[in-house]
Structures are given as structure tokens and as C-alpha cells.
Amino acid sequence: MAAYANLTEAERERLEMLIEEAGEIITIATKVLRHGYDNHHPDDPATITNRHHLEREVLDLQTVYARMIGEGDVSRDSLMVDLNAEWKRKLFWTRHQEGSPQ
Ligand SMILES: [Mg+2]
DSSP states (O other), rough: OOOHHHEEEEEEEHHHHHHHHHHHHHHHHHHHHHOOOBOOTTTTTTBBBHHHHHHHHHHHHHHHHHHHTTEEEGGGGGGGGGHHHHHHHHHOOOOOEEEEEO
């Protein structure tokens, strides 16, 4: 697959890392949905909250993505977007956010 895609091993590994972090975000976001932001795993003596885990996983993803930008895997243009404009575009498909159309 890598040969057809013309990826270096380093590029492939960064994509694997990105996918892994995205999966970890899905996992912890699911825990937030089920148990709440301020809950924690009952066996965790440090009582690290789901909120903190989510923040950590998003940071992990941002770290990998920043490296991908630095290595030229993806364009730097994504750093120049107007996040408020992007959010307004996404609002069209929401129902419960401030500014939702419905
Ligand atoms: Mg992680």
C-alpha cells in the first residue's frame, strides 16, 4: 500500500500516529458522553478527569499535526484559517449551539 501511495516510512508513521490520536479522542469523547467531563476511571488513584484526558488527547493530535505541517505532509495554509468563520460554517448543521439555524 505504501508503494502505491508513494509514502515514505516516516510519512506513513506520522499518519499512523495521527489516526491513533484521533482514535484516542473518540474513545475519551465517548467516555465524556457516557460519564461526564468531571468523572474519572474508578480505578485511577490520581482521579484524572475525563476532561483532562480529552484535553491531553487533543494536544497529542495537535502535536502530530503540527509535525506533519513542519514536514510538509500537509499545507501550512490550514494554520491561516479564520476559526470563527469555520465555526459559523459548521453551525449550519447544528441544532443546539448559540447561533444554530434551528
Ligand atoms: Mg494520545
